Amino acid sequence: MIRVLLADDEVMIRAGVAAILATDPEIEVVAEASDGVEAVELARAHRPDVALLDIRMPRVDGLAAAVGIRRSAPETAVAMLTTFDEDEYVMRALADGASGFMLKAADPRELIIGIRALADGAAYLSPRIAHRVIARLGTSGLTRRHPGLERIAALTPRETEVLGLLGAGLSNHDIAARLFLSEGTVKGYVSAILTRLGVQNRVQAAILAYEAGLVARS
Incomplete structure (x- = not known):
């Protein structure tokens, strides 16, 4: 059961x-919050x-709640669900550790x-958001904050292979199947x-994978 x-x-x-999520028998909403403070408290209590x-x-x-949850319940994947898709919100959310938008x-x-992708250890961005993030890879604050291209050179061959698949959006399950692990x-x-x-998180790692040329840009 995926706890949300x-x-x-x-x-x-x-x-x-909640009604949409209830249509999937493997997803359960275990807590609801009406503000960011309550969200952090409930994440700490329920560990969704x-x-x-x-x-x-x-x-x-x-x-800000995303930052608090990442600190108090690091095993919880954090995603933003919003009517606002301005680049400022998207890039800040990803920089602060959100795995989905x-x-x-x-x-x-x-x-x-x-939800299923996040629970499986993958990152997930709405297609409209994903295209804009990829378009900004060369100039985004994320890549300036984590230039890290030399760090990719320090990875083992297997880690580099995993990073490339992670950057392509594959989940842990899919990577395991692809590499027979x-x-x-x-x-x-x-990790x-x-x-x-x-x-x-995986989103920031995926961005570095794009920057390093491990994933083909469409």
Whole structure:
């Protein structure tokens, strides 16, 4: 069962998202928060697999809450679900450790796909967001903060191979199948890669994979 924390200050939005998630029998909303402070507290208490946060919330916004959750419940994958797709929000969310960014206006099926991907250890960006992130790879604040191309040279051949597949959007399960490894072994490689590159999550590692030319740009 994939356990989800849902945080949004609008009751109707929370109800709608919860209803969409309920259509998948393997997803369960274990807690709901109406602001960022409550979201961090509930993440610490429930340790969900995925925290789905609105950006604009009272007391503490979703971006700040994402930072708090990454610190207090690092095993929880954090994703933003918002009506706002401005580059400033996207890049800040990714820089602060979010593993996903989805839009409320997207197809409801995309929400299910994103939650499943995040729970499986992958990153997930709405296609509209992903295209813009890739377009900004050469100039984004993320790549300036983590230039790290020389760090990629320090990876082992197998770690470099895993990084390339991670950058292409494959989950741990898919990477394991592609390389004929156990999923646990892949998780170990991913953890080592994040540490060596000095990045917080798979999204930031994927950006460096693009910068290093490990993933073909379409």
